[in-house]
Amino acid sequence: MSTMAIPQAAAAVHLHDDRPFIRRYIFSTDHKIIGIQFLFMSLLFLLVGGLLAMMMRWQLAWPADAQHPLPGGSLLPETMVAQGIMLPEFYNSLMTMHGTILVFFAIMPLLVGVFANYLIPLQCGAPDMAFPRLNMLSFWTAVPAGVLMVAGFFVQGGHAAAGWTAYAPLSAVPEYSGVSTGQVLWTVSLIILGFSSLMGAVNYISTVINMRAPGMTWFRLPLPVWALFITSVLILLAMPVLAGALILLLFDQVLGTSFYLPQANGEPLLWQHLFWFFGHPEVYILILPAFGFVSEILANGARKPIFGYHAMVLAIVAIAFLGWIVWGHHMFQSGMNPMLGNTFMFSTMVIAVPTAIKVFNWLGTLWRGSIQFQVPMLNAIAFVAMFVIGGLSGVFLASTPVDIFYHDTYFVVAHIHYVLFGGSLFGIFAAITYWFPKMFGRMMSERLGKIHFFLTFLFFNLAFFPMHNLGNAGMMRRIYDYRQYAHLADLQPLNEFISLSAFALGVTQLLFAFNFLWSLFRGKKAEQNPWRANSLEWSAPSPPPHGNFAVTPIVYRGPYEYSSPESAEDYLPQDQPPAEQPVPAPDLVPASS
Ligand code: HEM
Numbered sequence: 001m002s003t004m005a006i007p008q009a010a011a012a013v014h015l016h017d018d019r020p021f022i023r024r025y026i027f028s029t030d031h032k033i034i035g036i037q038f039l040f041m042s043l044l045f046l047l048v049g050g051l052l053a054m055m056m057r058w059q060l061a062w063p064a065d066a067q068h069p070l071p072g073g074s075l076l077p078e079t080m081v082a083q084g085i086m087l088p089e090f091y092n093s094l095m096t097m098h099g100t101i102l103v104f105f106a107i108m109p110l111l112v113g114v115f116a117n118y119l120i121p122l123q124c125g126a127p128d129m130a131f132p133r134l135n136m137l138s139f140w141t142a143v144p145a146g147v148l149m150v151a152g153f154f155v156q157g158g159h160a161a162a163g164w165t166a167y168a169p170l171s172a173v174p175e176y177s178g179v180s181t182g183q184v185l186w187t188v189s190l191i192i193l194g195f196s197s198l199m200g201a202v203n204y205i206s207t208v209i210n211m212r213a214p215g216m217t218w219f220r221l222p223l224p225v226w227a228l229f230i231t232s233v234l235i236l237l238a239m240p241v242l243a244g245a246l247i248l249l250l251f252d253q254v255l256g257t258s259f260y261l262p263q264a265n266g267e268p269l270l271w272q273h274l275f276w277f278f279g280h281p282e283v284y285i286l287i288l289p290a291f292g293f294v295s296e297i298l299a300n301g302a303r304k305p306i307f308g309y310h311a312m313v314l315a316i317v318a319i320a321f322l323g324w325i326v327w328g329h330h331m332f333q334s335g336m337n338p339m340l341g342n343t344f345m346f347s348t349m350v351i352a353v354p355t356a357i358k359v360f361n362w363l364g365t366l367w368r369g370s371i372q373f374q375v376p377m378l379n380a381i382a383f384v385a386m387f388v389i390g391g392l393s394g395v396f397l398a399s400t401p402v403d404i405f406y407h408d409t410y411f412v413v414a415h416i417h418y419v420l421f422g423g424s425l426f427g428i429f430a431a432i433t434y435w436f437p438k439m440f441g442r443m444m445s446e447r448l449g450k451i452h453f454f455l456t457f458l459f460f461n462l463a464f465f466p467m468h469n470l471g472n473a474g475m476m477r478r479i480y481d482y483r484q485y486a487h488l489a490d491l492q493p494l495n496e497f498i499s500l501s502a503f504a505l506g507v508t509q510l511l512f513a514f515n516f517l518w519s520l521f522r523g524k525k526a527e528q529n530p531w532r533a534n535s536l537e538w539s540a541p542s543p544p545p546h547g548n549f550a551v552t553p554i555v556y557r558g559p560y561e562y563s564s565p566e567s568a569e570d571y572l573p574q575d576q577p578p579a580e581q582p583v584p585a586p587d588l589v590p591a592s593s
């Protein structure tokens with residue numbers, strides 16, 4: 001017992017933190033605090049982006065209908081909503097900002113800013129990031145980017161309206177979209193955010209390479225670390241392409257250059273190539289971390305080792321690699337050579353192989369497990385189911401002859417929401433509810449969590465599945481009033497149904513917000529290891545002190561040793577020393593030795 005005294009004494013030293021409030025919680029270099037700062041920032045943006053969607057759905061349910069004035073519309077200026085009716089130019093800004101805010105300021109920082117920061121040092125057994133100050137700078141660079149992005153709503157001419165993909169020349173010439181300052185703010189904000197992401201990525205990569213605890217070999221890393229590591233490599237290679245494209249766009253907007261303007265020998269297709277060369281890897285940035293979280297939570301909830309650990313790692317690497325050679329599937333309609341279209345079609349379909357490997361391995365993990373349906377597990381299972389639907393609609397879209405009809409219809413909107421809401425966001429719900437006890441030292445309410453989960457699952461499918469039908473019926477995406485087209489006028493009832501489901505989905509999220517805030521202050525105190533998990537973060541107190549571990553942990557095995565015969569419990573922490581090997585009795589030793 002005397003050996004126990006040393007780590008406890010050391011922990012007491014660490015726990016006593018006498019830095020002033022501002023260094024501890026505002027300009028903190030502690031990776032856990034920075035992760036939590038990203039959490040609050042991106043949950044706020046999730047709320048804003050969701051509200052914009054609710055406004056769009058109101059317009060789509062009752063397009064420009066004086067009988068159904070936009071609730072709260074009178075609070076907005078006449079340049080946005082006139083006599084309760086949303087103006088088309090405002091609709092375009094809503095649709096642009098919904099996509100931009102949710103992709104860049106909600107899902108991406110939730111997956112990477114929050115969990116790469118929080119999990120990488122803890123799961124690697126490190127006291128902090130490799131470059132703690134760079135980490136702080138990364139967060140404080142994201143903040144002004146967010147402020148500029150929101151500021152666009154308040155400037156003359158309204159906010160950016162060229163879609164989250166900002167196709168030039170629409171995004172480059174103010175006369176085309178009717179927006180000038182808003183579009184420039186959009187561009188500048190994303191350039192700044194790009195720098196923030198890059199600073200994060202170099203930090204995450206360096207930490208995983210250099211700061212692993214003794215015994216933490218590459219193939220003993222928990223899958224969230226692998227997924228976040230590969231994602232960081234994607235960020236490192238993709239963000240500069242976006243930043244470069246955006247800087248050229250900014251020149252076209254404000255300096256009178258014409259990189260993307262055909263009238264002065266510029267090339268509009270250059271934007272599409274640069275954007276999607278970044279953009280397709282970006283969609284993997286938006287899903288790979290969730291793959292990692294879900295793998296962790298499924299193994300834990302099934303009380304079984306993850307099925308095919310090495311295959312899971314290789315599949316992430318393969319998806320990340322293939323993600324670089326498929327960008328043309330967003331451009332089938334751009335007039336490219338059909339042979340080129342075919343290569344993009346085949347390379348895209350090949351991605352289904354590693355993706356399917358992952359899905360079957362998740363099912364293999366669940367197979368004959370003693371499954372425990374706690375809230376993180378429910379969300380993780382929903383992730384697998386919803387991601388399969390989104391992945392399958394992706395394979396439809398990847399087929400050139402099919403995509404020629406589906407492109408720019410609501411079928412694409414259905415696809416992106418099955419992968420981004422059904423996939424990424426369910427993964428985020430799983431991750432937040434799983435790591436909340438570690439982050440804040442309190443449990444979230446299981447009952448509220450279950451109600452939130454079931455209602456979200458229901459309303460999500462009611463809202464988004466019928467969008468496949470809208471696409472089949474030919475309804476275009478990014479449309480203000482589809483009833484202007486005779487063949488779409490009949491779609492109003494289905495649109496109304498979708499909108500009502502979306503409103504219910506939105507209201508359901510208030511349950512999550514309530515559960516989150518309530519549990520922060522009132523939740524049951526969390527134990528050190530409430531999910532009886534194996535990875536190193538659960539060997540630290542909840543929440544871990546500054547510096548994380550009292551003594552550097554030593555790692556003896558991989559993170560998925562659930563129900564191992566080596567242990568009487570159904571789990572076996574990575575840092576638990578192996579039991580003493582029983583010495584064979586003399587009469588059992590073969591005579592020859
Ligand atoms: C098996 C995997 C996937 C395949 C085969 C696939 C295929 C495609 C294709 C061909 C398109 C272009 C549709 C068009 O505009 O005509 C598309 C669009 C899109 N995909 Fe996927 N996809 C897959 C997974 C994902 C994932 C995991 C995400 C994000 C988490 C994602 C996000 C998007 C988004 C956001 C768009 C729309 C981009 C826009 O605004 O135009 N996809 N996908």
Ligand SMILES: [Cu+2]
Nearest residue numbers: 280327329330
């Ligand atoms: Cu793509």
